[in-house]
Amino acid sequence: MADGKVVGLDIGTSMIRVAIGEIDPDTGNIRIAGTASRKSAGLRNGVIVNIEDAKNAIKETIDAAEQNAGTTVESVITAIGGSQIESQNSRGTVPVSSANKSTKEISRADVERVIECATAIKVPDDREKLHVIPQNYIVDGVGGIQDPIHRMGTRLEAEVHIVTAAKTIIQNIRSCVSRSDYILDGVMLKTLAQTQSVCHQDEMDLGSILIDMGAGTTDVLLLLKGAPIGTFSIPVGGNLVTNDISVVGGISTAAAEKIKIESGCCWVEGITPESDLDVILPGVGGRAPEVMKRSQLAQIIQARVEQIFTLVKAALKKNVGDSIRELSGNIILTGGGAMMDGVIDLAQSVFRTTSVRLGVPESLGGIEEDYKRPDFATVIGLVLANKSLASGKDRSRRTHTRSVKKEKQKGESVLKKIFKSLF
Numbered sequence: 001m002a003d004g005k006v007v008g009l010d011i012g013t014s015m016i017r018v019a020i021g022e023i024d025p026d027t028g029n030i031r032i033a034g035t036a037s038r039k040s041a042g043l044r045n046g047v048i049v050n051i052e053d054a055k056n057a058i059k060e061t062i063d064a065a066e067q068n069a070g071t072t073v074e075s076v077i078t079a080i081g082g083s084q085i086e087s088q089n090s091r092g093t094v095p096v097s098s099a100n101k102s103t104k105e106i107s108r109a110d111v112e113r114v115i116e117c118a119t120a121i122k123v124p125d126d127r128e129k130l131h132v133i134p135q136n137y138i139v140d141g142v143g144g145i146q147d148p149i150h151r152m153g154t155r156l157e158a159e160v161h162i163v164t165a166a167k168t169i170i171q172n173i174r175s176c177v178s179r180s181d182y183i184l185d186g187v188m189l190k191t192l193a194q195t196q197s198v199c200h201q202d203e204m205d206l207g208s209i210l211i212d213m214g215a216g217t218t219d220v221l222l223l224l225k226g227a228p229i230g231t232f233s234i235p236v237g238g239n240l241v242t243n244d245i246s247v248v249g250g251i252s253t254a255a256a257e258k259i260k261i262e263s264g265c266c267w268v269e270g271i272t273p274e275s276d277l278d279v280i281l282p283g284v285g286g287r288a289p290e291v292m293k294r295s296q297l298a299q300i301i302q303a304r305v306e307q308i309f310t311l312v313k314a315a316l317k318k319n320v321g322d323s324i325r326e327l328s329g330n331i332i333l334t335g336g337g338a339m340m341d342g343v344i345d346l347a348q349s350v351f352r353t354t355s356v357r358l359g360v361p362e363s364l365g366g367i368e369e370d371y372k373r374p375d376f377a378t379v380i381g382l383v384l385a386n387k388s389l390a391s392g393k394d395r396s397r398r399t400h401t402r403s404v405k406k407e408k409q410k411g412e413s414v415l416k417k418i419f420k421s422l423f
Contacts, residue, residue, distance in 0.1 A: 005071065006030070008193075008382030009058065009078040011048075011173065013216030013239065015336065016040045016057050018065035019371060019379040020073060021364070023387060030387045032366035034069025035376070036061050045216035045235060046082030048172040051179070059180040075183035077386050078173060079378050081190035082217040084166040086127070087231045089135070092118030093157045106139065106148045106156055114158040123164055130170075131163040131189060135227040146226070161228045163189050185386065191221035191231060193381035194334050198359030198374075201226070207327030210359065211312060211347075212377075213337025215239045218308055220315065224326055230319050234311045238337045241304045248300050249281045249292060260340075265298040266305040267342025302346060305337070309350040334359035338374035 004023040010016065017037045021030045038061040042053030066072050094114045096104050119132050137145040138157035148156060170187060177184040191210050199210065207224040215238045222230040241264075246256035263279045265271060271294055279297050281290045316324055331351055333343060338358055347356045360372055361380035371380055 005033075005073055006383050006386035007062075007065075007073045007076040008379035008386065009062070009076040009177070010190075010378040010382070011043065011054070011058065011078060011176075012040055012214060012336075013043050013046050013237070014040055015215070015375070016061040017376060017379045018061050018076075019376065019383050020065050020069045020071065021383040021387060022069075022071075030364055030383065032364045032371055032380070032383070033071060034065050034067075034366070035370045035379070036064035036068055037375075038064060043216070045237075046214065047084065047169060048176060051172060051175055054172075055176045055179040058176055062180065062182065073182070075185045076177060077185045077188065077382050078177065079188045079190040079193045079382060080130070080165055080169065080173065081212065081214070081219040081233060083233050083235055084169040085130075085163060085189060085219075085231060085233060086165075087161060087163045087228075088121075089159065089161055089229065090118045090121055091157060091159050092116070092120070093155060096154050096156055104152055104154050106151050106153055108149055110156050111137075111149060111158075114156045115160065118158045118160045119162060121162065126167055127164045128167050128170065129162060130165045130187065131161075131192065133161045133163070133192075133228055135159045135161055135229065136225065144225075161230075163192075163228075163231060188382060188385060189221075189231065190378050191219050192228065193385055194359060194377040195221070195223065195381065196384040197361040197381035198332060198334055198377050199223070203329040203332070206329035208329030208332060209316070209327060210332045210334065211338075213238065213308070213333060213335040213343075213374075215336060218312060218335075218337070220312055222316075222320055222324075222327070223329070224323070229323065232315055232319050234308065234315060236308055236311065240308075241301055241337075244300050244304050245297070249290075251281050251284060255282050259297070260301070263294055263297060264301050265294065265341040266301045267345040268295055268298045268302055270342045270345055271295045271298055298342070301340070302342070305340065305343065305346055306350060308337075309347055313351060329355070331356045332359040333357070334374045334377040336375040 006021040008019045015037050019032055020034045022033045023030050041057040042048055042050035048054045092114050094117050096106055096110050136143055136159040137148040139148055139151050139153035140155055174184050191212050204223040204226045210221040212219040217237050218234040220232050221228055242257045242260055245260055246253050276293055276295045279292045279294055281292055283289045344356050348354055358374050359377050361376055
């Protein structure tokens, strides 16, 4: 971050998106000065498979955002998701070591020690800890404490959520950004960044499920009592919908993607006779174009999206178990797949709840129609997270994280400051 500018970079399987935010030095308010989105390259299912292609796509998108904002930037913060992410919950206990032996007042040093204790788990050599997120503190057996500092006690416990990522994935991201001539300030979990732009505090407290419907993967974050309790990824996404349309319609993938975006619907029941329009399937190899009704197209799409939601539902039961009964907030849908007509109705049907909504970023000024969409949830969340560094906010629940910035020591400082204001 430089000169009051904060930049979010979302490197997706199908699209790369950038948002540039400018912070008012007097009020601390942030305004989205410019955005850009370009077709992605060099990625498969959220993983970089061609450094050069990915680098070129990243540079092109950032350049476009700079032109739209009428400014230049030096550094970015980006996000990671997909199958390369793993998480687990852990717990640590330490005795309170107050300088005043008679009062045993818990200090910040005690909190740091108990977090370090809870984090002292063995991680495979090919992985690194991305986030350590405190969920709950317990003082002398009394839980539900978000800020234990200055409380009296003799024993302090912490329950934390640990997110790890494959080292090679992060190294490839760093390489792409560096080769694009930008500094990488850090990497966040995608769904964690999205909570900053689309989740309300009461939703996170009550317990909610955030589902990021990407092109290559579908990522899920579970929130309870204001903190993450689980995260996982399903290796299917919107690209399979495109492939289904291509196969059934006998058309190219590019044509299928265009039809999906322009005419797609994943809830057949929502199509009225008036909206059941003809969809033109372009001919291939000299073959004459064909016509498909929009309701027929919806049948193809609904089958695949319903499968994705069903896989998410099964994974929720496997990963969370009985804890899912404690979630009484909302199911929040983000990502490009969440922009499909009928997605709310289908999600309500599969998950058997009416508490489903789209995750749309809040208004931050600028050209709102450019970013107030579910597919911009990640970059706007990254901007808001990065903005916290400049605003100097400091809440009791903080996220401890490792930076993956090229200048590692400076990056660690940047990310730790950013996450002081999260959760």
